[in-house]
């Protein structure tokens with residue numbers, strides 16, 4: 063994928079979104095490939111992350127508080143790994159970064175835009191334009207072939223994209239699935255399915271990629287394969303990747319590891 | 335949008351159930367609709383077949399089949415009203431029919447003067463002169479089993495009078511199970527034992543230049559003891575009698591509405607189940623940034639596809655069945671606009687059925703994508 067495409071497929075609504083938050087439109091539209099060195103006046107860049115975010119579910123005695131005042135920023139063009147024991151709030155953190163969950167308190171930034179005040183429609187637009195998702199359970203559309211799944215990714219980012227089948231085929235070729243593009247998800251191995259899911263997430267060049275346990279359902283070889291693909295996204299295309307995983311193999315691919323424990327950040331390794 | 339198609343193609347068995355539900359409903363609606371249209375048509379077909387402007391009936395006659403004799407002076411007085419150009423007589427009464435083999439059958443015997451109407455089936459019209467005798471008896475082809483004549487002409491008995499069945503006609507088959515026989519007026523009153531001047535209905539034509547309503551009014555003034563109705567009024571009264579007052583129309587309509595409702599239930603059940611089965615995929619779609627309108631469109635497209643395919647299938651099934659039913663229910667009638675019209679409710683049905691599904695697909699939490 064040529065790097066130039068990155069800049070012009072990015073959110074058209076970004077200026078509108080940005081104008082609603084207190085960040086400038088110019089900074090919202092910016093998604094250049096090089097790590098973002100620009101610093102906003104008085105604050106450091108808040109490309110992606112949460113500040114003093116607290117999340118709770120339920121009421122009264124049944125109330126759980128998976129995140130308590132967590133602050134963490136992810137720099138543009140970096141690969142971050144979020145680890146921690148089960149129930150420590152990793153998925154909750156990722157959901158906030160993906161505009162799928164709003165914190166009770168605190169702020170969420172995506173592509174330099176404060177998103178937790180935005181409407182559902184605006185958050186949907188941000189997910190559509192800026193964020194690619196990879197799930198543990200793949201979440202491919204069962205009735206669509208591999209190529210149609212990826213093409214749907216292109217279609218969602220740009221409904222007018224007429225070359226989406228060709229582009230989907232190109233992506234699948236790149237991930238070694240060129241000859242399986244017309245198979246349905248249930249005809250593919252878990253590793254192949256996850257590669258299709260990654261291709262779908264990458265369709266349309268989102269600047270951000272969020273993955274929750276992407277290798278938990280895969281064998282060692284397929285897992286490494288996915289790790290390498292995600293790493294390449296950072297190195298070759300300057301995407302920002304956040305992976306949640308229990309899997310220690312990811313450490314060697316990550317620029318930085320954040321460990322959550324009991325709703326709080328326990329450790330930030332190689333903090334950038 | 336491809337997702338909508340693919341979901342349908344992929345889950346064929348579920349799709350078939352939905353389509354069957356829709357086609358069942360369309361079938362029932364078209365069939366019952368044809369019954370209703372045919373019933374309405376049959377209820378007034380002899381009145382509609384007359385070329386007259388005005389019908390005079392005994393007071394309170396509700397339908398053509400239930401006439402009673404008028405006094406003979408009615409016709410004379412009517413003929414004297416200014417603007418009345420021509421008066422003719424029509425009678426109808428039940429009679430006992432005996433086949434050549436001696437089988438007995440109740441029939442409705444209709445007699446009319448030759449000028450009542452071009453489409454009114456009587457033997458003594460100039461067009462048939464020479465082909466059949468003026469006192470011939472005609473019967474509808476759909477009643478051939480009841481009339482049971484091996485060849486034409488055949489001598490039979492009507493109310494113990496000799497009669498000659500000479501011709502088959504079409505479009506006037508048994509209504510409510512009793513076959514109709516048609517003959518000339520003077521022949522009919524002979525079989526029925528009416529006096530020479532008795533008539534059940536006096537039908538009349540208004541001369542050119544006179545207004546039907548004016549003539550009707552003067553007739554009513556001169557003949558206060560009878561009902562004077564325009565042809566359309568009497569036709570309407572007859573239809574209303576059969577459909578509303580007897581409840582037959584209500585029964586037919588109820589079945590059509592039931593068909594719609596049953597279809598609605600079947601279709602909403604399957605569309606709903608289908609949506610719920612794929613609810614995780616709708617959540618994924620929303621998480622990936624699909625706007626609500628797209629999600630709604632996908633669910634609705636699936637429903638409407640079911641509606642379209644189901645309608646077509648239902649129509650393909652109902653048309654031959656109606657054709658076949660004509661031998662049992664000769665008056666059933668499917669006008670061309672009926673199937674066209676039924677596609678609309680079936681689409682409405684599918685849209686209604688998908689409301690709950692669309693709501694669920696729209697309200698599903700996209701955040702659940704990371705769970706499970």
Ligand SMILES: Nc1ncnc2c1ncn2[C@@H]1O[C@H](COP(=O)(O)OP(=O)(O)OP(=O)(O)O)[C@@H](O)[C@H]1O
Pocket residue numbers: 119120126127128146147148149150151152153154155
């Ligand atoms: N929608 C929700 N409603 C109620 N509780 C929730 C919800 N989502 C998460 N939780 C709770 O929040 C806590 C943290 O959940 P989270 O999924 O973030 O953990 P996790 O670190 O991803 O764990 P795992 O490694 O098992 O995936 C858990 O106790 C969980 O039960």
Ligand SMILES: [Mg+2]
Pocket residue numbers: 152153154274
């Ligand atoms: Mg988790």
